[in-house]
Amino acid sequence: MCTYLTEKTPVTGSAKGADGWFALSHAVVYYDHPAHAPAEHTLNIDFSNLGKGPAARVAVELTTESAEALVAAIRTTLGARPL
């Protein structure tokens, strides 16, 4: 399926792409066909700077299980941070 399931959220931070580090403007999250991962559907995240053109993108494609594990790891890490 082409699910069209897409969430787009502004983010502040940086990512390292093919041409080095760049400031991020958005994360686009979608569940759809991957371009490379060996699965029919994956949870895909594009960390992008939408003002710097299409190549300002760091892309990941994760299996559903991997995405769930990543969410849990992020929550655990954020939960343990010193306040």
Place this chain on the structure above:
Amino acid sequence: MYDATMAETIYFPAHGGDVIEGYLARPMSPGPYGGVVVIHHMPGYDRSTKEIARRFASHGYNALCPNLYSREAPGQSPDDAAAAVRAAGGVPDERLVGDVAGAAAFLKSLSTSNAKVGTIGYCSGGRQSFLAACSLELDAAVDCYGAFVVGNPPEGMPLKVGPIVHLTPQLSCPLLGLFGAEDSFPSPEQVAELEQALQQSSKTYDFHTYEGAGHAFFDVDRPSYRPEAAKDGWKRILDFFGRHLAGQGS
């Protein structure tokens, strides 16, 4: 039989007078040949879609695949271009129709054209093929598992896509639809609803739903590829275009 073909990147006038990129594949014999506008899937103007265009050329059609992401991401890799267009909300319907109209006009302008043009689209392109056939005067259209001809995308999605089944009375040509029984976008229920609309408008159509296949069963590079469905689908496509696009023309 002389069977040479030629495939190349071209630039042609499209929606709003914009000159956009396209991939043209055509036989080198005098013809005359029907034209096929190949509408790429949501992952973009990629190698596998260009292969489809070359395949049509090898079967005696002038085939042109417009790069629907030309404006947002000229010269970018297909995956980066698809990501940029997704982030921007997708391809607007009005622009798609204009781009297909430009591609059809280009095909008709070729010296080997028989003045007939059809469309074929995959995934989001399936919906766009139906949209084009309801908006333009065409000779044949193929919808390969296009979602949201019927039904709304989930709430809150930023993509500019909505149902277009209400356009069915304006369908200008015969429609071939190829679907997977295990697909959810479109679901078998949505395919049935479209079929009902076609019947109500007394349109000429031919639908096939393949058991054991889901979305993107033609896509040879993905795990969704289903060789048996794809082989039968190609046979039906070539038979359909053979009846409606091939030959001397009017």
